[in-house]
Amino acid sequence: MKRICIIGSTTWVALATCPFAAAADLPVSYPVKAPPAAIDYDWTGFYVGGHIGLATGNSGWTLDPLSGGAPVTGSFGLYQSPNAFKESGSWFEGVQGGYNWMLKDRVVLGVEGDGSFPTFSDPVSGLTIGGISNFTSPTFGAGTFSEKVLASGTLRGRIGYAPGHWLFYATGGLAWTYDQQELTQNATGNVEDRFVWRFGWALGAGIETAIAPNWTVRGEYLWTDFPSFSENFPLSGQHVSSGLSEQQFRLGFNYRFDDPSRPATSAPSHFAANDIFAVHGQTTFTYQGYPSFRAPFDGPNSLSGGGQTRETFDATLSIGVKLWQGAEFWANPEIDQGFGLSSTHGVAGFTSAEAYKIGSSTPYARLDRAFLRQTINLGGDTEKVDNDFYQFKGTRSTDRLVLTVGRFAAVDIFDTNRYANNPKSDFLNWSLVNTASFDYVADGWGYTYGAAAEWYTGPWTLRAGVFDLSATPTGGNSPEGVALDPTFHQFQLVGEIERRYDLWGQPGKVKITGYLSRGNAGDFNDAIALAAATGGPADINAVRAYTSRPGVSLNMEQQMNDNFGLFLRAGWADGNTEPWDFTDIDRTVSGGVSISGRSWGRPDDTIGIAGVVNGIDKAHIAFLNAGGLGILIGDGQLTNYGLEQIFEAYYSYALNSSTKLTFDYQFIANPGYNADRGPANVFAGRVHWQF
Structure with a gap:
C-alpha cells in the first residue's frame, strides 16, 4: 500500500518527517529560486529634453526725463493670444538638461538648466511675449514704450518624491531673460531701442512620469521675477526703470541616459517605444557667402553687390504617436535662427532653402507640422517601411489610400524627388529642391493648413489636395504675406499623377503636377498702367483683386545603377x-x-551636380522695369533682361552614420533676371546631424 505522510507547513518539515517516501509515490519537488522582487523605477541619472509652453506676466515702468521734469509711469501685460495662422503669440519652446539623484527613501534631488525661446514676432504688432504702453509726457509728448522677451532661461535645483514611476517635485533657483525695449516718439517717428539682460529668481513645481523606455513626460509651472532695471535712452532724453515678472506653463519630454553604475531602468509603459511612440531629431547649420560682384546699381530687393556672409541654424524634434489602426499623429516643434543672403532677396532661384523669407538674429520657436495621417491598405503585395523622420517602421500594402490633414508643407506630398528635395542633405538652391514655377502655398516658412489624399494602385499614384493660401501674396509691401488666411477664403488646389516604371532594369518615376490658386492677387499689366497714370513705381498691392493663377510641372527621377541617378524638372x-x-x-x-x-x-x-534656367513673362519683366517689387526680387529697374542661370555642385561627406558635412558651390548668372548685375559665386558649408 502507499505510505501517506502528513506534510507540515514548510517543505523542510515534510522532507524531514517523510524520508522514506518513494519516488514512485510522489513527484520529487526541487527548491527553486524565488522570482526577483520588482525593481522600482530609478530616477537617478542624466537627462536632456525639450519643452513647449505658454507665458503670461506683467511689467511696470517709470520714464524720467534726463534733463529733469515730471516722471510718467505705466504698465502692461506680457500675454499675447496665440494665433495659429500667424504662428505668433506668447508661446515658446526650449531645451533642458539635468541630473537626478534618488535617495533610498525615494526622495529625489536634482539640478537642471534650461533655455526658452518665444515664437517669431507678430508681423503687425511686433510682439511675442511682451507688451506695449501708450503714454503722454510733458517733456516727451505722446509716445509708446514696449518690451518683449527674446530668450530666457533658468538654473534650478529640484527636490521631490517618487512613488514608483511618478515624480512630484518643487523647484527653484536663478533666472535670466534677454529682452528688447523700444521707446517711440509719435510726433517725430523716432525709435530708440535697447537690448537688456535681466537677472532674477525662479520658483515652481511639476509632475513627471515615464511613458516608454528612457522617455518621460512632464508638466511644470514656473514663476520668474526680475527686479527693477534702469536704462538710459539718450537720443530720446529719457531714463527708463522697469521690472518684470513672468509665469510659464510647460509641457516637456526628457530622454534619460541610464546610469551604468545602477540597474537598468525599466520604465513602466503600456506600449513599446518602437511600436506606437517615436521621437526623431535633427539640427542643421549652414554658413553661406559670396565675394563682391559687378553691380552698377542696387534696388530694394537686390542681392547686394558688396559681398557678404550669412548663417542659419535650426533644431527640430519630430514626435509621432500611433492612434489606431493605420493612423499616426506627428508634430514638429522647431527652433530657428539666422538670415538668408540680403535678407533672402535678390535671386529668384534663391541660394539656400535653409533660409526663410524672414529671419532673426536670436532663436525663435516654430511649430512646423502637426498632422494626422491615415493609411488604409487596399491589397496587393506587402512592402516593408523603414523608420524615418515622419514614418514608423512597419509594413503596408502596395495598393493603399493615404489621407493627411492638419499643418504640413504641400511639398511634403507633392513634387517630391529622390535626388533633389531636401536642403538639409542635398541641393540648397530653392529652384532645385522643388520645381521653381510650382508656386506652392505656404507661410513665410513654407507650411500651411490643408488636406491631401493619395491613392496608390499598381504602378500609379493619384494625389489631390486643398490648402490655405497666405493672407496676402508675399510680393510688394505685404507684411502679412508671411501669415496664412484665417478665413480660408483664399486657397490652392493641387493635383498630381505619378507613374512608376523600370527602365533597363532600374526604377524610375515621372510626375505631372498642376495647381490653381484662388485669392486676391495683382495683375502685372494693371500695376504697370497705374504706374504710368500716377508717375510712381509699379505697386502690385494697389491692384489686387480676387482671381486665379494656374501652373503645371513635370518631375522625373531615374536610377541608372546603385551608385548613380538623375533627375529632371x-x-x-x-x-x-x-x-x-x-x-x-x-x-x-x-x-x-x-x-x-x-x-x-x-x-x-x-x-x-545640377543646373537650372529660370524665366519670367513679358508682363512680369515690364512690372519689374517699372520699379515693382516681387517676392524675392526687385532691383528698381530691369532694362537688360536675361534668363537666370544657376549651376550648383555639392559634396556631402559623412562624418558618421548620423552626421554629414557638406561643401556647396553655386554660380549665378543674371541674378534677379538682371543682365547688368553679376555673375555671383556663392559658397556654403553645411553641417547636419539627425537621430
Whole structure:
C-alpha cells in the first residue's frame, strides 16, 4: 500500500518527517529560486529634453526725463493670444538638461538648466511675449514704450518624491531673460531701442512620469521675477526703470541616459517605444557667402553687390504617436535662427532653402507640422517601411489610400524627388529642391493648413489636395504675406499623377503636377498702367483683386545603377498674375545627377551636380522695369533682361552614420533676371546631424 505522510507547513518539515517516501509515490519537488522582487523605477541619472509652453506676466515702468521734469509711469501685460495662422503669440519652446539623484527613501534631488525661446514676432504688432504702453509726457509728448522677451532661461535645483514611476517635485533657483525695449516718439517717428539682460529668481513645481523606455513626460509651472532695471535712452532724453515678472506653463519630454553604475531602468509603459511612440531629431547649420560682384546699381530687393556672409541654424524634434489602426499623429516643434543672403532677396532661384523669407538674429520657436495621417491598405503585395523622420517602421500594402490633414508643407506630398528635395542633405538652391514655377502655398516658412489624399494602385499614384493660401501674396509691401488666411477664403488646389516604371532594369518615376490658386492677387499689366497714370513705381498691392493663377510641372527621377541617378524638372505658371507664396519664376527647366560614394569606398557620401534656367513673362519683366517689387526680387529697374542661370555642385561627406558635412558651390548668372548685375559665386558649408 502507499505510505501517506502528513506534510507540515514548510517543505523542510515534510522532507524531514517523510524520508522514506518513494519516488514512485510522489513527484520529487526541487527548491527553486524565488522570482526577483520588482525593481522600482530609478530616477537617478542624466537627462536632456525639450519643452513647449505658454507665458503670461506683467511689467511696470517709470520714464524720467534726463534733463529733469515730471516722471510718467505705466504698465502692461506680457500675454499675447496665440494665433495659429500667424504662428505668433506668447508661446515658446526650449531645451533642458539635468541630473537626478534618488535617495533610498525615494526622495529625489536634482539640478537642471534650461533655455526658452518665444515664437517669431507678430508681423503687425511686433510682439511675442511682451507688451506695449501708450503714454503722454510733458517733456516727451505722446509716445509708446514696449518690451518683449527674446530668450530666457533658468538654473534650478529640484527636490521631490517618487512613488514608483511618478515624480512630484518643487523647484527653484536663478533666472535670466534677454529682452528688447523700444521707446517711440509719435510726433517725430523716432525709435530708440535697447537690448537688456535681466537677472532674477525662479520658483515652481511639476509632475513627471515615464511613458516608454528612457522617455518621460512632464508638466511644470514656473514663476520668474526680475527686479527693477534702469536704462538710459539718450537720443530720446529719457531714463527708463522697469521690472518684470513672468509665469510659464510647460509641457516637456526628457530622454534619460541610464546610469551604468545602477540597474537598468525599466520604465513602466503600456506600449513599446518602437511600436506606437517615436521621437526623431535633427539640427542643421549652414554658413553661406559670396565675394563682391559687378553691380552698377542696387534696388530694394537686390542681392547686394558688396559681398557678404550669412548663417542659419535650426533644431527640430519630430514626435509621432500611433492612434489606431493605420493612423499616426506627428508634430514638429522647431527652433530657428539666422538670415538668408540680403535678407533672402535678390535671386529668384534663391541660394539656400535653409533660409526663410524672414529671419532673426536670436532663436525663435516654430511649430512646423502637426498632422494626422491615415493609411488604409487596399491589397496587393506587402512592402516593408523603414523608420524615418515622419514614418514608423512597419509594413503596408502596395495598393493603399493615404489621407493627411492638419499643418504640413504641400511639398511634403507633392513634387517630391529622390535626388533633389531636401536642403538639409542635398541641393540648397530653392529652384532645385522643388520645381521653381510650382508656386506652392505656404507661410513665410513654407507650411500651411490643408488636406491631401493619395491613392496608390499598381504602378500609379493619384494625389489631390486643398490648402490655405497666405493672407496676402508675399510680393510688394505685404507684411502679412508671411501669415496664412484665417478665413480660408483664399486657397490652392493641387493635383498630381505619378507613374512608376523600370527602365533597363532600374526604377524610375515621372510626375505631372498642376495647381490653381484662388485669392486676391495683382495683375502685372494693371500695376504697370497705374504706374504710368500716377508717375510712381509699379505697386502690385494697389491692384489686387480676387482671381486665379494656374501652373503645371513635370518631375522625373531615374536610377541608372546603385551608385548613380538623375533627375529632371520643368514647369510653367501664369506670368500675368503675381505669384503668391514661393518665388518670382514663371517658367523653369532643371536637371542634375546624384552620385553615391560607394564606388570610392564611402557609401554614405554623395556628390550632386545640377543646373537650372529660370524665366519670367513679358508682363512680369515690364512690372519689374517699372520699379515693382516681387517676392524675392526687385532691383528698381530691369532694362537688360536675361534668363537666370544657376549651376550648383555639392559634396556631402559623412562624418558618421548620423552626421554629414557638406561643401556647396553655386554660380549665378543674371541674378534677379538682371543682365547688368553679376555673375555671383556663392559658397556654403553645411553641417547636419539627425537621430
